Amino acid sequence: MPIIHRHIATLQAALKPVRNQQRIALVPTMGNLHDGHLELVKLAKQHADIVVVSIFVNPTQFGVGEDFDSYPRTLDEDVAKLASVGADYVFAPSSVEMYPVLPPPTTIRAGAITTQLCGQSRPTHFDGVGIVVSKLFNIVQPDVAIFGQKDYQQLAIIKQLVRDLSYPIDIVAAPIVRAADGLALSSRNQYLSADERQIAPILQQELQRLAQQLAAGEHIDKGFNTLITDASERITVAGFKIDYLEIKTAQLEPVIDRLANDGENKKYTAQELIIVVAAWLGRARLLDNQLVTVY
Amino acid sequence: MPIIHRHIATLQAALKPVRNQQRIALVPTMGNLHDGHLELVKLAKQHADIVVVSIFVNPTQFGVGEDFDSYPRTLDEDVAKLASVGADYVFAPSSVEMYPVLPPPTTIRAGAITTQLCGQSRPTHFDGVGIVVSKLFNIVQPDVAIFGQKDYQQLAIIKQLVRDLSYPIDIVAAPIVRAADGLALSSRNQYLSADERQIAPILQQELQRLAQQLAAGEHIDKGFNTLITDASERITVAGFKIDYLEIKTAQLEPVIDRLANDGENKKYTAQELIIVVAAWLGRARLLDNQLVTVY
Structure with a gap:
């Protein structure tokens, strides 16, 4: 002991x-x-x-x-x-x-x-x-x-x-430790009702989807904001109240959306980004994040 | 070495x-x-x-x-x-x-x-x-x-x-280490001209005078502010530009001037006060202070 x-x-x-x-x-x-x-x-x-x-x-x-x-x-x-x-x-x-x-x-x-x-x-x-x-x-x-x-x-x-x-x-x-269904473990998960606990893994699923979109370079044509807006809508429809959902550099600095800034040159150098989210589900404020390398 | x-x-x-x-x-x-x-x-x-x-x-x-x-x-x-x-x-x-x-x-x-x-x-x-x-x-x-x-x-x-x-x-x-004439040692004393160096000990002399006044209880009748004002005038006349001259508790909290607050009851309990001063003399900003127990 x-x-x-x-x-x-x-x-x-x-x-x-x-x-x-x-x-x-x-x-x-x-x-x-x-x-x-x-x-x-x-x-x-x-x-x-x-x-x-x-x-x-x-x-x-x-x-x-x-x-x-x-x-x-x-x-x-x-x-x-x-x-x-x-x-x-x-x-x-x-x-x-x-x-x-x-x-x-x-x-x-x-x-x-x-x-x-x-x-x-x-x-x-x-x-x-x-x-x-x-x-x-x-x-x-x-x-x-x-x-x-x-x-x-x-x-x-x-x-x-x-x-x-x-x-x-x-x-x-x-590294983040997750339940079998993907929900990041947190002491505050116990604030979730049984129904909310069923919904909760959607947060991580949407982060994964966003990460895949970024890894596939979808932000190059659509821009970061469109991807964020679409993911936010899905998360909100699932029952969450989003505090924030953002894409940052791994050092938490702003990412430059080259669609807006440089329509001609849609090439990115490889960089590690992080998708960070905080969202309320009932009484629980859930945090999650996902690192992803983009080009 | x-x-x-x-x-x-x-x-x-x-x-x-x-x-x-x-x-x-x-x-x-x-x-x-x-x-x-x-x-x-x-x-x-x-x-x-x-x-x-x-x-x-x-x-x-x-x-x-x-x-x-x-x-x-x-x-x-x-x-x-x-x-x-x-x-x-x-x-x-x-x-x-x-x-x-x-x-x-x-x-x-x-x-x-x-x-x-x-x-x-x-x-x-x-x-x-x-x-x-x-x-x-x-x-x-x-x-x-x-x-x-x-x-x-x-x-x-x-x-x-x-x-x-x-x-x-x-x-x-x-404890403060002083020159023979009472000036507190400081690297910034070398900013003083020869003439200013002659004047500089007045700061400490005025602190000592104030401390003696407090120890003798002069603040009980006159109030702290009068003593401070008188000392400030003497220091200024000597050629200093005062940044501050204050009387505080040893913990740097405000002292209560009972003359103003409680004209009837001019008894103080023993407490340790500090007189703190910062004053410019030419290019040098000089600091000094003096602890004193008052009643």
């Missing part, structure tokens, strides 16, 4: 003697662990000798009216699952332990990358992510930290945070 | 084997070292086994039109001085080493404490301090860091940053 630490000081005391002789991995989570999280831990074990999993429902990354209070908290089950994959330490602090002053006066903002996509509908979300991840980095001082690719924008923001703040931490991205 | 590191990676490689067996102290400086800096190093040696002195004229803490370009850079002399007090490592990175992207997209802001005093006339200054100090903390991962009390607001901000971001670093404040 992993050893549970509720306090910063005891976790640090436990890690101090082994630091530098052994590589330490951090897997930050909000608990309510599913197989996607367990894959993060398995990946962490490949990159380090000691795996610390933090379980903390971070208040600063929830906006007003969001699901902070109802977010599922299942520590006992989480610890049992973590035992099955060999996590060494669970860091499960109280809110007061993490935030003696809440909200903390100090803010961290990872620049323009935070204001698009999820940052549009959740304007304070990534500031909260920035501060809690920085705190966890400073508390654990890991050699490597593992983040899931499902939260693609979060991953990009954390990579930038690590670069801009000179954290000596390798950031490892873990 | 201290070992000079120009690169993050080589400094970290040097520190890694000794970390946790030995306590590491960081003394952040912008170089052009004077006896005040050397006292920081001596204090660091009392708190740690290994002392790292960073020398980096940090572009992000200078505003437009400030003295970034003309700030004195004297690395060879600095290293010789550091040898005399037993510093172990000098970290003297290039701007590109510290900021691959300048300015970095990520910002750190230590809340309302940054917008008063120096933050009024230098609105981006403490954001620059916040990011460079965070980077130095992450690069060096010291057990203790030493900051001079002359930059009192900076010290308060760094203490808050450490608390809010959970840095496992003890912050040690070093």
Whole structure:
């Protein structure tokens, strides 16, 4: 069984003697662990000798009216699952332990990358992510930290945070883990009714269709916007309320629609794009994304 | 002689084997070292086994039109001085080493404490301090860091940053080192002409006078504002252009002037106040401060 630490000081005391002789991995989570999280831990074990999993429902990354209070908290089950994959330490602090002053006066903002996509509908979300991840980095001082690719924008923001703040931490991205029908695993999937759960995989199916269209070069004649509009309509008709559906470069920069800009020269150089989507289905806000190489 | 590191990676490689067996102290400086800096190093040696002195004229803490370009850079002399007090490592990175992207997209802001005093006339200054100090903390991962009390607001901000971001670093404040005539040592004192250098100690003399007035309780009858106004007039007449002169609590919170608020009850409980001043004398912007306990 992993050893549970509720306090910063005891976790640090436990890690101090082994630091530098052994590589330490951090897997930050909000608990309510599913197989996607367990894959993060398995990946962490490949990159380090000691795996610390933090379980903390971070208040600063929830906006007003969001699901902070109802977010599922299942520590006992989480610890049992973590035992099955060999996590060494669970860091499960109280809110007061993490935030003696809440909200903390100090803010961290990872620049323009935070204001698009999820940052549009959740304007304070990534500031909260920035501060809690920085705190966890400073508390654990890991050699490597593992983040899931499902939260693609979060991953990009954390990579930038690590670069801009000179954290000596390798950031490892873990592939999205999906249910058999393709739905990306998420703690928020349990907000779905049985009927909604049947509909939910359509989101991933439409991303795949879009990726195939891009790989086949359909955007060269039709333009990105037409493909996006068509996919949005299908997703909306299926019962989703789309927050955003966008095609970006893998670095989350804008793609240039050459149909509009350069009708003569319909040749693209190979580049990796990402299709990113956030959509509500009932009470659940679902995220998904799909990387695709286009020419 | 201290070992000079120009690169993050080589400094970290040097520190890694000794970390946790030995306590590491960081003394952040912008170089052009004077006896005040050397006292920081001596204090660091009392708190740690290994002392790292960073020398980096940090572009992000200078505003437009400030003295970034003309700030004195004297690395060879600095290293010789550091040898005399037993510093172990000098970290003297290039701007590109510290900021691959300048300015970095990520910002750190230590809340309302940054917008008063120096933050009024230098609105981006403490954001620059916040990011460079965070980077130095992450690069060096010291057990203790030493900051001079002359930059009192900076010290308060760094203490808050450490608390809010959970840095496992003890912050040690070093007393102001003064010339024989009372002028607080500062690299910027060399911007003073010979005549200005004669006038400069008046700043400290007026702070001392104010402190004596407060210690004697003169504010109880006169109010803080009258004392401040009188001191400001004397400082201005001497040839200074005052940026600010304020009386705050030691935590840089507002003091309540009970003369105005509560004419009946002119009793104060003991509290530690700080008088903080920034004033231009010729090309030099001088800082000073004085703690005083009042009743």
